[in-house]
Amino acid sequence: MRSTLLLWLFFFTFLLLPFPLWGNIDYSNLDPDSPEVQQACGDAIKRLGPDRGTVAIQKNVIGVKKNVVDIIGIPKGTSGSGIAIIGQVTEVEMALKDLEAKVSETEIKIDLPSDILFDFDKCNIRHDAQEALKKVAIVIKSYPRKTVLIEGHTDSEGSDEYNMKLSFKRAVSVKQWLVDIEKLIDTNFQINGWGESKPIASNDTARGRQKNRRVEIIIRK
């Protein structure tokens, strides 16, 4: 009798009660056409409602290049706007210089030290970093609709996995700042976190580690 009771108690405790907790499906094991996946998809679609979770794509009309196009064909004597454009071009050049950007025929590469952008072990943008990021935004805006790659890197302190996640989160923070504050288009960005896998200096010295802690911004022309 007691054994039967224990048996029921066992089933109730270990099989029935935790069932909702074990409800997470491990999709890594499943075929995409399996009934479980199809069921999950059907439910997900219902939850999304009529707009199906879509986000509208905004077109970027801000930027020096757009303004330059607007200016072409303006008759002589209306040079006021032209002066404004020259001013913006100079602003881009200044920003590139201040950021020590590497400009080639195919891309512009900007290295931002993580120590300026973030506090130790954090991924929130520091207030002091906004000046540099504003300059980055000026450069990006001069290449509207181009792909911008943002890549986070760390030094070798800490585990590989932790560094990979930290570097990715930091890259996302930079992108989010540019999208939220500078109203750049989300879809133009590609984000990567490389952790400690791509050092540019030795991790044996403090100076080297500082160099390795960075966020790279690459604008593909």
Add this chain to the structure above:
Amino acid sequence: MEVYIMKDALLLFIVLPIFIMIGSVFISSPMISLAIAQSDSVIQSQETNYPGIIAELIQCKRKKGVLTVKVRLKNISVKSVKTWWPDVHKTSYLLDETNQKKYFPLKDAKGECICNAVSDNIKPNMSRTSWFKFPAPPQEVEEISIVFPLSAPFEDVPIKD
């Protein structure tokens, strides 16, 4: 009598759950899906940010309002490469340029991405196929762009119905 009940309790509440847990680990471990390049035809290939790894789009199929996308990461180098899909539900999406819309991967009731993109160590000449489920664009949309964090976007991909 009490000794037997104690033994039963020990068996049921300690030993058996341990066996179940150990068994479930084996059952839920990722299937060995590494294999020498499968026969699926490649729709598009792109370089990835991992040296030696290329991404091959092998399926973009619309069925019952859901779009299934399969991507094969293939190691063409001579070294093993550890790949990692960062936050796929935020960084992967479809671009429907006809309607100017962006679609993100479907998530289940627990908020998990309905996909099997997992970190993996891909050995030379081996590959790892991942699949993703997205809300399907409307029927009139015949081509889309697919953006993944690991590679350049797959552009103008025809949707198979």
